[in-house]
Amino acid sequence: MADTLYTPILEAPKAEGAGDQHMVLNMGPQHPATHGVLRLVLEVDGEIIVRLYPEIGYLHTGIEKTCEAKFYQQVVPMTDRVNYLDPLSNNLCYALAVEKLLGMEIPAKGQWLRVLLAELSRLNSHLIWLGTHAMDIGALTVFLYTFREREEILRLFEALAGQRMMTSYIRIGGVSMDPPLDFMARVQAFILTMPEKIDQYSNLLTGNPIFRNRLKDVGHLSAADAIALGVTGPPLRASGVDFDLRRDMPYSSYEKFQFEVPVSNDCDCWARYVVRLVEMRESVKIIQQALDGMPEGSFSAVDPKVILPDREKMKTQMEALIHHFKIVTEGFAVPAGEVYQGIEAGHGQTGYYVVSDGTAKPYRVHMRYPSFATLQALETMCKGRMLADVVAVIGSIDIVLGEIDR
């Protein structure tokens, strides 16, 4: 039986040719720069990283197992909690997967609203990344500014769903309810100020020589390595691979929006910073287009067996009451089959693999989250670099431990 305190790398012989000067270091699980409970076992030669081994699982809650015991609609709140920085993207990905199984078509308004929210959620996620990443490097000020804007986004979510972080707003079949009357005006007011705010962050960081030197030429990841290791999202595009699911395999009407996909060939932490910053500006553009062209009509599909009835109808019509009762107590059956739905979330490609056996509970829900794969690239990026660069690299790949451990 293994001693839980030590992993084999600690007992294993050190790298070949290593003399006595190699040291094995534990970084984490409680370390402010690991963005959660990530433990890294590092073998160092002085300040130089020889080997790096991530030890994960501290946040594992068995959420995939729990999903198997829930009705399809009860899984939606679980998805929020996996990646708590980008909740609406998770909701969206799961909803799209189940809708694919059901063969359900979502009305235009619902789809556009989902795009708007997914982009707000991406902004939210990138703002947290920027603030914490800059803070890790030592530029504390930016954190206060990014969290100011993030607060506004969370207020919008609260107005929308009654919850700041665990929104569960995007449901199977559409969204849970119409947004409040002043919601669109508030989003408009917010995104009008956003480009200026992004300039502000950029002014604080881009010209900052310390920030520059800590990121430039640090954490090199070639395109070939990025593809081999399953890296997705901004880190992949910062390695020169021009691929974005929103543009290349559009879902939820993304094909109707015009936006650029930023790509950089520098392959370092700086490139990841630049790519994300441009991505934030593009998100603002997408939100503006969604506001301008928001179609009229219903925000959710019509299927009384799957979607909860309107509250008003439930209290006045027998039929609606029965449907409500049936859905809440028995769930709804989903045709047998398996689907995989991938979306471009803030951190990279999120995917849900849902297997149905024809009952009201999913037979298997597997969540593919980008941080899990990206973490594998950490050793490639840090090998041969200084210990302090590990902090910069972890910040630049923007991992969320909730989605790694699930």
Add this chain to the structure above:
Amino acid sequence: MSDSLGQEKNLLDKTAVLEGLPDHPALKAILAWSPGSLTDAKFDHGELTLTIVKEQIRAAAQTVQAAGYNFFEDMTAVDWFPSTPRFQLSYHILSHAFKERIRLRVLLQGDDPVVDSITPVWAGANYYEREVFDLFGISFEGHPNQRRILMPDEFVGYPLRKDFPVEGYR
């Protein structure tokens, strides 16, 4: 060859898929390599599923990789307990060039499930195979570091198997 194919007719068995998608790059590559290794095929919800014989999965992965399916996206298992064969492994492979995804599927018997690792083909499969080993107890031959990844090392049992209770053993 995008998701828009989803509106087209579903092709539910191997014969229908071979007739319906004669020009599909992955299918062509697999047939050119070893037609006998493809035991079943299915096209539904706009997704192509190719069932590969268990012994050939690494070679099949190399074949589709050479055919342009360059990106290993996801891999997991499904436990069909008490049916046989008990385990299904689903590999999701994406092509950046074709902007399309395929699913490779392998079926495994429940007693002593072992399959070749595809980590030599895509290094990124490493964590995914460790996860399946950890939660389903399926072994991957040729895996560089097959250890539990999410559960503690001394944990007994495989939580995502269907005969493992949701609440755990108390």
